[in-house]
Amino acid sequence: MTTDRRTFIAGLVTMPLLGSLAGCAASPSRSVRASVLPSQALGDRIRVITGAPGNVVALNAGDGVLLVDGGSPELAPSVRASLAGARVRTLFNTHYHADQTGGNALFGKDGAAIHAHEITRQWLATDYYVPADDRWVKAQPAPALPTATFRQKGETKVGAESIEYGWLIEAHTRGDIYVYFRDSNVLAVGDVASPERDPVHDWYTGGWLGGRVDALDDLLALANENTKIVPAYGPVMSRAQLQVERDMMQKLYDRTTLLTTQGRSAQDMLEAGVLKEVDREFKDPYRFLYDVCKGHWAHYTNFGGNIV
Numbered sequence: 001m002t003t004d005r006r007t008f009i010a011g012l013v014t015m016p017l018l019g020s021l022a023g024c025a026a027s028p029s030r031s032v033r034a035s036v037l038p039s040q041a042l043g044d045r046i047r048v049i050t051g052a053p054g055n056v057v058a059l060n061a062g063d064g065v066l067l068v069d070g071g072s073p074e075l076a077p078s079v080r081a082s083l084a085g086a087r088v089r090t091l092f093n094t095h096y097h098a099d100q101t102g103g104n105a106l107f108g109k110d111g112a113a114i115h116a117h118e119i120t121r122q123w124l125a126t127d128y129y130v131p132a133d134d135r136w137v138k139a140q141p142a143p144a145l146p147t148a149t150f151r152q153k154g155e156t157k158v159g160a161e162s163i164e165y166g167w168l169i170e171a172h173t174r175g176d177i178y179v180y181f182r183d184s185n186v187l188a189v190g191d192v193a194s195p196e197r198d199p200v201h202d203w204y205t206g207g208w209l210g211g212r213v214d215a216l217d218d219l220l221a222l223a224n225e226n227t228k229i230v231p232a233y234g235p236v237m238s239r240a241q242l243q244v245e246r247d248m249m250q251k252l253y254d255r256t257t258l259l260t261t262q263g264r265s266a267q268d269m270l271e272a273g274v275l276k277e278v279d280r281e282f283k284d285p286y287r288f289l290y291d292v293c294k295g296h297w298a299h300y301t302n303f304g305g306n307i308v
């Protein structure tokens, strides 16, 4: 395994900020310096580009590149600058969030086919409300929309690599997917695994803790002891590390669903020390529990809840 930590400035490009993501419809163009980002090799033909601001998985297929996630709008030019001139022919979106889909317009205009779950396309194609920020996000322009969508799972062959992909129902959003590079044994999982940052449940779009546990079970079934698991943020994980995260989430699920059926709030759960029962440092414990509770209320029939 080698690590490339070059950070020199590779060039200056001009990129229009996506007005919708900047919160207004007509943001002026802004010069952005595109740097070559650090990357880590995961075998002969796959590497993970870091700091985009999350992770981007790049498969070198000989006549072009396949990416899983393309970085934020601001950093997508740096992702492109990190590909040594290779053209992106295929881009997978693990979910609709801007730090994963911010490169869609850039790579889509370059001719990349954009693959995503159908629900991810729907979120990107429509105006939607973000309750945490009390703001609306505008629909993305046509070149930024996925061009090839699916609902359950699929597979393809790119160069010598067999690739499988599939839906991780309601784990972080309602449109999460994994992308599994079977020959290289690399599994990209987006924000469904979160080894460093607090796990986020985008409850307004259907993500919840029960869905996360189910999705982590699905990922554990795909992986073996040699699988390199790439989360949206943080270091590459082993299957054993993913198992630890899954068990921790199951424990929190059991405790928080019980308290939810008793009508307890996120603040109640925090004061009851729910998060102290697991070996994890939460940066914003209340925020995490607030989103967990919102997700539980939205899915109370899933756990037989008779919420008081």
Ligand SMILES: [Zn+2]
Residues within 6 Å of the ligand: 095, 097, 172, 191
């Ligand atoms: Zn996300």
